Amino acid sequence: MASNRSGGTQGGDAAASPPDVAAAFLAAFRHHPSGVAIITADPGDGPVALTVSSLISVSVSPPTIAFSLSDHSASARAVRRAGSVVVHFVRRADMELARLCATSGKDRFGSEVEWARLAGGEPYYPQVDLRFRAVIRGRLEAPGACLVTAELLEVSAHSHETREDEALVYANRGWHGLRPVSGGGRAPILLWPDDSATF
Numbered sequence: 001m002a003s004n005r006s007g008g009t010q011g012g013d014a015a016a017s018p019p020d021v022a023a024a025f026l027a028a029f030r031h032h033p034s035g036v037a038i039i040t041a042d043p044g045d046g047p048v049a050l051t052v053s054s055l056i057s058v059s060v061s062p063p064t065i066a067f068s069l070s071d072h073s074a075s076a077r078a079v080r081r082a083g084s085v086v087v088h089f090v091r092r093a094d095m096e097l098a099r100l101c102a103t104s105g106k107d108r109f110g111s112e113v114e115w116a117r118l119a120g121g122e123p124y125y126p127q128v129d130l131r132f133r134a135v136i137r138g139r140l141e142a143p144g145a146c147l148v149t150a151e152l153l154e155v156s157a158h159s160h161e162t163r164e165d166e167a168l169v170y171a172n173r174g175w176h177g178l179r180p181v182s183g184g185g186r187a188p189i190l191l192w193p194d195d196s197a198t199f
């Protein structure tokens with residue numbers, strides 16, 4: 001809005017106050033759907049697991065991912081101490097497991113939970129058919145959190161088989177199954193390798 005010579009705004013309106021960036025940040029990401037993954041690890045004093053919606057791809061050569069960990073979570077602090085992790089790509093059928101690993105105070109490796117260990121000792125959930133063993137490559141401290149990068153070294157068997165289950169996403173404080181959008185007969189928009197910074 002243009003200002004007049006006296007320094008006020010045209011029409012006599014008061015200048016708008018700057019937006020609350022933190023509130024806008026929370027609102028924006030509340031409605032920004034993100035994929036769901038479960039991270040498991042054992043830093044040496046017992047298995048830990050947590051659900052994250054911050055998993056991103058970083059590089060394909062070598063295959064590298066990143067995720068953030070909160071300073072306020074005991075499980076997250078334990079994962080930060082681990083040298084390696086297992087990254088589970090969960091689907092809608094795995095929602096209850098993802099919910100368990102996202103709920104504070106729950107026993108994520110109790111007698112009613114199916115889990116096992118890889119040859120290297122990392123805990124994992126066999127029901128999640130697509131999972132990677134990864135070694136931590138870097139930690140970047142941020143206020144209240146830590147951004148972790150990890151290189152994927154091993155993948156579960158049958159990882160290249162078509163997965164028919166709906167993807168599980170988190171948005172607006174809720175779990176959602178992700179289905180293809182009907183294009184009304186139009187061809188879908190595809191993200192090809194040359195269009196992406198990571199693939």
